[in-house]
Amino acid sequence: MKTGKELKPGTVLRIDNDPWLVQKTEFTKSGRNSAIMKTKLKNLLTGYKTETVYFADDKLDDVILDRKEVTLSFISGDAYTFMDTTDYTMYELNAEDIEAVLPYIEEGMQDVCALTMYEEKVVSVELPTTISRQVVYTENAARGDTSGKVMKPAKLANGTEVQVADFIEIDEWIDIDTRDGSFKSRSKK
Amino acid sequence: MPQPKTRWDIFCTVVDNYGDIGVTWRLARQLVAEHALTVRLWVDDLRAFERLCPELDIHLDTQWQQGVEVRHWPAEWPETDAADVVIAAFACQLPTRYMDAMAERQQRPLWLNLDYLSAEDWVVGCHRLPSVKYKSVQRYFFFPGFQPDTGGLLRERNLIEQRQAFQRDRASQRQFLQGLGIAPASDALLISLFAYENPGLASWLDVLAADVSPTHLLVPEGRIVGDVARWLEVESLKAGDLQIRGALTVQVVPFIHQDQYDRLLWCCDFNAVRGEDSFVRAQWAGRPMLWHIYQQDEDIHMDKLDAFLALYTRALSPAAADATSGFWRAWCSGQPVGQHWLAVREHWSQLQSHAEAWSLEQALQADLATALVHFYRNWL
Numbered sequence: 001m002k003t004g005k006e007l008k009p010g011t012v013l014r015i016d017n018d019p020w021l022v023q024k025t026e027f028t029k030s031g032r033n034s035a036i037m038k039t040k041l042k043n044l045l046t047g048y049k050t051e052t053v054y055f056a057d058d059k060l061d062d063v064i065l066d067r068k069e070v071t072l073s074f075i076s077g078d079a080y081t082f083m084d085t086t087d088y089t090m091y092e093l094n095a096e097d098i099e100a101v102l103p104y105i106e107e108g109m110q111d112v113c114a115l116t117m118y119e120e121k122v123v124s125v126e127l128p129t130t131i132s133r134q135v136v137y138t139e140n141a142a143r144g145d146t147s148g149k150v151m152k153p154a155k156l157a158n159g160t161e162v163q164v165a166d167f168i169e170i171d172e173w174i175d176i177d178t179r180d181g182s183f184k185s186r187s188k189k
Numbered sequence: 190m191p192q193p194k195t196r197w198d199i200f201c202t203v204v205d206n207y208g209d210i211g212v213t214w215r216l217a218r219q220l221v222a223e224h225a226l227t228v229r230l231w232v233d234d235l236r237a238f239e240r241l242c243p244e245l246d247i248h249l250d251t252q253w254q255q256g257v258e259v260r261h262w263p264a265e266w267p268e269t270d271a272a273d274v275v276i277a278a279f280a281c282q283l284p285t286r287y288m289d290a291m292a293e294r295q296q297r298p299l300w301l302n303l304d305y306l307s308a309e310d311w312v313v314g315c316h317r318l319p320s321v322k323y324k325s326v327q328r329y330f331f332f333p334g335f336q337p338d339t340g341g342l343l344r345e346r347n348l349i350e351q352r353q354a355f356q357r358d359r360a361s362q363r364q365f366l367q368g369l370g371i372a373p374a375s376d377a378l379l380i381s382l383f384a385y386e387n388p389g390l391a392s393w394l395d396v397l398a399a400d401v402s403p404t405h406l407l408v409p410e411g412r413i414v415g416d417v418a419r420w421l422e423v424e425s426l427k428a429g430d431l432q433i434r435g436a437l438t439v440q441v442v443p444f445i446h447q448d449q450y451d452r453l454l455w456c457c458d459f460n461a462v463r464g465e466d467s468f469v470r471a472q473w474a475g476r477p478m479l480w481h482i483y484q485q486d487e488d489i490h491m492d493k494l495d496a497f498l499a500l501y502t503r504a505l506s507p508a509a510a511d512a513t514s515g516f517w518r519a520w521c522s523g524q525p526v527g528q529h530w531l532a533v534r535e536h537w538s539q540l541q542s543h544a545e546a547w548s549l550e551q552a553l554q555a556d557l558a559t560a561l562v563h564f565y566r567n568w569l
Contacts, residue, residue, distance in 0.1 A: 015322070028315075029489045031305025031465075032204065034280045036330070038315050053318040053330045055280060055302075060321065 002062045004037040004054030008179070009100035010116050010124040012044065012063040019044040019063050021123045024100045027056075044118050066117040070125070072109050080105060082115055082125060091115060091122045101127045104178055106158040127178045132187040133157070134173050141166045151183070194227040195565070198272035200262065202281040203234035206412075208483070210238050211466035213278045214257075215343050215447060216303075219558040221256035223346050226562075229272065231262040240444050274299045274565050276331075292324035299568050300326050301561070306333045306342075306465050308497035313338045317564065331564065333557050335500055340564075342469050344556040349548065352473060355455050362456045369442055369453070370429060373405035377438070380406050381457045383467055384413045384481040391420045392525035398435035406437060407453065410444045417441075461520075475548040477533070477540040482521050494521055505543055509536035 002011060011022040024040035035056035042049050070082035070091065078095045095102060104127055114126040138154035150166040164174055164183045173187035197220055201213040210232060217230040232238050235247040242254055250261045266284040271291040275298050277283050291298050312332045316339050320328040333340045355361055373379050397404045408417055410428055417439060418426045428443035454460050454474035462471040463481040471478040482490045498517060502510035516529035
């Protein structure tokens with residue numbers, strides 16, 4: 001069982017005996033400290049997609065899936081090929097299958113990802129919670145702020161825009177929390 | 190042969206204050222009065238309900254009030270048939286045996302979680318979405334709101350017309366106020382104050398007392414009365430008490446039922462309200478207002494406040510919007526508000542016409558009760 005707040009992209013729920021892949025989640029605080037999780041689901045048997053919303057403490061029946069460690073091998077158009085780090089098997093996914101992590105996928109990335117299989121079919125790829133990416137463009141710090149509280153937009157190599165601390169400069173590496181896309185810190189690398 | 194009426198069950202747990210029961214009681218009455226439905230209202234705390242409905246006998250498990258079957262929600266759940274539509278208000282957990290009864294029905298009921306009111310954008314994306322199933326019964330989320338594609342706000346039929354007629358009728362207003370023992374000076378600014386405790390109150394009262402023009406402050410019995418008493422330097426205050434400090438007259442009024450409270454809001458030039466139910470009613474009053482939002486952990490409530498302010502102030506001039514936002518944000522943070530009040534007063538006529546326009550704009554949306562009925566019909 002999983003609770004609503006434990007859902008994340010890649011989780012597979014069993015609903016009416018069908019497996020449903022959680023493709024996207026959005027956690028929100030509702031009123032009086034209650035919280036809800038909005039999800040985008042895909043039926044793994046029919047391909048049908050729907051949206052649902054759960055209370056954070058709703059109990060949901062999840063499916064235990066086969067998981068493999070993979071790294072990105074190459075990108076060709078809308079096809080993303082990952083390679084099993086143990087047996088070198090190649091798995092091809094399209095952009096739609098990895099919608100939730102797509103903003104952080106880029107050529108040359110070294111992150112070890114978790115690939116999820118359902119009945120020998122690849123259903124999702126999850127990134128580590130923290131990833132490191134290089135900033136290719138950002139405006140210069142305007143106020144010389146070093147507190148990290150003042151934020152500004154920055155562009156990554158794949159065009160994704162993230163909010164970073166004002167002191168971050170072009171070519172620097174930053175750590176990003178992939179659960180919500182937030183800037184964590186300047187990378188130590 | 191006439192069709193049997195659709196049966197609705199509304200479940201309400203009173204967590205604190207009167208917002209939960211205020212909203213569900215209003216909804217239940219409207220579903221009966223305007224949609225000819227059979228409605229049972231299950232309430233776990235009849236004592237809290239009694240404040241809003243003094244006719245209630247708190248010792249009865251079942252009774253009828255204004256066409257609504259009011260049922261005490263006991264700890265030990267009685268054998269009960271499930272209704273056609275089941276509303277769990279504000280994330281309350283239905284009794285398991287009642288959920289079993291829902292699942293056993295031949296015609297599955299519509300099960301709704303009626304959630305909290307918020308102006309945040311995510312509400313639109315979550316409104317009417319399905320959720321978990323209990324056995325074969327699907328739960329849906331239903332969100333009230335201010336934007337199209339939400340469930341709208343509770344608003345009785347002809348409410349705006351009634352309010353406008355009352356506000357045009359000085360004699361009716363005077364008579365209503367006299368009935369509550371209120372006789373403001375003809376040139377006094379009439380303010381109602383229904384709020385949670387607030388350390389920022391003293392700075393507001395200081396400014397009102399020092400003003401050159403008079404203010405008559407009406408304080409319904411409630412949580413802020415203690416702060417008012419402290420500012421007045423009196424030991425306590427009770428309904429009917431009246432105190433004067435400089436240009437400010439402070440009067441405590443009794444806790445009144447919902448229809449009377451509406452009229453009180455309609456009489457006032459400015460209304461400070463709190464929570465959810467009185468917040469909505471102040472908007473229908475069409476008068477400038479201040480909202481004391483329910484406080485949440487991690488200051489989440491400030492995001493919700495800002496989301497509403499962004500909608501509410503978008504038609505105001507930048508200066509009037511800043512004055513309103515500054516006042517509300519300071520009040521909800523417990524900061525001094527005296528200077529913010531003076532800023533609000535600089536834009537008074539704009540804020541007055543805006544409050545009326547906002548009320549009329551919101552009234553263009555389907556009301557919450559009607560939206561629920563439509564959702565049920567479409568779901569069928």
